Amino acid sequence: MSVIDLSKIPVPEQNLRSYLDTVCETYELDFAAYAGIDPIQQTIHGFVNYPEDWQAHYVKQGFQHKDPALLMASRSIAPVDWQRLRKESMFEKILLAGQEFGIPEQGLTIPVRGPYGDVGLFSVTRNCTDHDWKLLKASILGDLQHAAVHLHDHVMKTNILTRRLTHPSLSIREIEILQWVAAGKSQQDVADILSISNRTVEVHLRSCRMKLGALTTAQAVGRAIGLSMIHPV
Amino acid sequence: MSVIDLSKIPVPEQNLRSYLDTVCETYELDFAAYAGIDPIQQTIHGFVNYPEDWQAHYVKQGFQHKDPALLMASRSIAPVDWQRLRKESMFEKILLAGQEFGIPEQGLTIPVRGPYGDVGLFSVTRNCTDHDWKLLKASILGDLQHAAVHLHDHVMKTNILTRRLTHPSLSIREIEILQWVAAGKSQQDVADILSISNRTVEVHLRSCRMKLGALTTAQAVGRAIGLSMIHPV
DNA sequence: ACCGAAATTAGGGAAATCCCTTAGCCTTGC
DNA sequence: GCAAGGCTAAGGGATTTCCCTAATTTCGGT
Structure with a gap:
């Protein structure tokens, strides 16, 4: 401060x-x-x-x-x-x-x-x-x-x-999935959209949370937006 | 001039x-x-x-x-x-x-x-x-x-x-709760912090989602941040 | 003072998410 | 070539969120 x-x-x-x-x-x-x-x-x-x-x-x-x-x-x-x-x-x-x-x-x-x-x-x-x-x-x-x-x-x-806005490196897939989640899609929705398993989506989201140091997906979305890695939709 | x-x-x-x-x-x-x-x-x-x-x-x-x-x-x-x-x-x-x-x-x-x-x-x-x-x-x-x-x-x-912008006026309680959620707290965490029921927290979050036109809480957090109503933590 | 809209507070049950784990395939870099 | 890391997939169980309903309180307007 x-x-x-x-x-x-x-x-x-x-x-x-x-x-x-x-x-x-x-x-x-x-x-x-x-x-x-x-x-x-x-x-x-x-x-x-x-x-x-x-x-x-x-x-x-x-x-x-x-x-x-x-x-x-x-x-x-x-x-x-x-x-x-x-x-x-x-x-x-x-x-x-x-x-x-x-x-x-x-x-x-x-x-x-x-x-x-x-x-x-x-x-x-x-x-x-x-x-x-x-x-x-x-x-x-x-x-x-x-x-x-x-x-x-x-x-x-x-x-x-x-x-400091660009450092945490999410993979392309992770950003893609997090962007869909930020757009209001559920894990199953994202799975259907990307034609992958909902389990896989969950693993990616967990990876996002870990990399962003977030406790919840909502926090991860917030941080990713704050870090300008994704955009609010 | x-x-x-x-x-x-x-x-x-x-x-x-x-x-x-x-x-x-x-x-x-x-x-x-x-x-x-x-x-x-x-x-x-x-x-x-x-x-x-x-x-x-x-x-x-x-x-x-x-x-x-x-x-x-x-x-x-x-x-x-x-x-x-x-x-x-x-x-x-x-x-x-x-x-x-x-x-x-x-x-x-x-x-x-x-x-x-x-x-x-x-x-x-x-x-x-x-x-x-x-x-x-x-x-x-x-x-x-x-x-x-x-x-x-x-x-x-x-x-x-x-x-459109001033109308999504979240109540003080709603912003407070959404800010905690953006900080990674679960509904139960927020309930404990604010000394209210986790059910009540959920209702406020639902109200947030409705007002922000969001399908999920993650999306609501994203939008609220995009609108500068809360800050990423 | 009274009415109605909005805010705040909850309970019960259904649905989704989250965590731990294992595992095969593919690309990138040393 | 081999190692490292990313992408994919999955099961099972604990936790959390989500939806419906509803009571109480608060507050601005008549």
Whole structure:
């Protein structure tokens, strides 16, 4: 449950954190942050270009699990402007704490989702008036949205979050059978569909459970979906 | 600042079609289309400003279930340029069929996901050379991304899809029990944990299955995870 | 305050799954 | 060629899930 600084992880290409810097420079922003939610463990991994001390304070207080900006954005399709959160006490608290570290009041969090329940939250901040913020936002929102998608796509492709999503190796047959079970078929149904014995189906399912470390078939289905090895039907 | 404010568009669906027209005019595009995928029934609802006859032909052929542009975009985070699909025979077939109705070769499909497993696919097309398309794309991709997000957000906030999604409202008890089952607990385990009868647990699970339209508990777990109602454990 | 819909609680019996075991055939890799 | 692992198949018995029914409680609406 700790925030991992992805910028310290060796990435074949460019340092992701410097990408945030570039975004800030390009769009006249103060800070930018990316937080990726691991769809399996529900942990949050992030990298930011906030000041180190604010980052430390933020994590120490466990703000990443309470921050209304992240919570609301993780339930939203459209970007969430922090102005809409001002009435919330928890947000006020975080904002107040952030002021001591020079964190601006104006901000915006953009959610991006992938097909496997993965979520990326891209936040940017700027110290300015409400009016200026509105103007700035309107002019760069499209680009920020694009940047957010690009960022999350890149993170998911460079195995940072997905590394553990591909490891347990079910055989093709096992995945095939588990997919049918996830589609609501009984063992006998699957046996008939695949023209094999229901006993055989059961052996494969047991193998699936063992490999996935699941106690029941239902749990195995859940894990396999969480691991994006099969899809919910 | 060429982004269109979707929030000012009235509710009825006919106006969404006119929004597509507006997008096309603004960005010098020929056609635009939106397709929303119901995560439960796996059905596709859409509206387009393609010619009526192409639309009819497309649906009649069942292309919405085979179209590589839709399939790939529904598994992608980033937008999918149709140029990347040219090698696929099915795409070639659809493109060839579309040519008779004046459907351009250049196109782009942008996926947008919501927190409930809902997916919106926003496609635009333009008849031009590869080079011109590349230039156009680079200049408007951010805005299109933004438009796609607001389109899907708007549809989800007003449309039938939303009703389908918010309606499978499992009770707190049902979610609690399904979450335990997803964690590998048996009915009796859950009964002991919650200090209720295993019969009661079973009834709740049956209710879960019914509400989620699932045939088996394993399928219900899968769907609930797909809908982010519970988490894989 | 009352009614109805939904949630929560169970029991009994039928059906399916799960576990342990053995075993032949085929492919892949060293 | 041989070993390892995947796919197939099966019996028997214990456990679990599933289906039908039904009582009690809770809660929003008139």
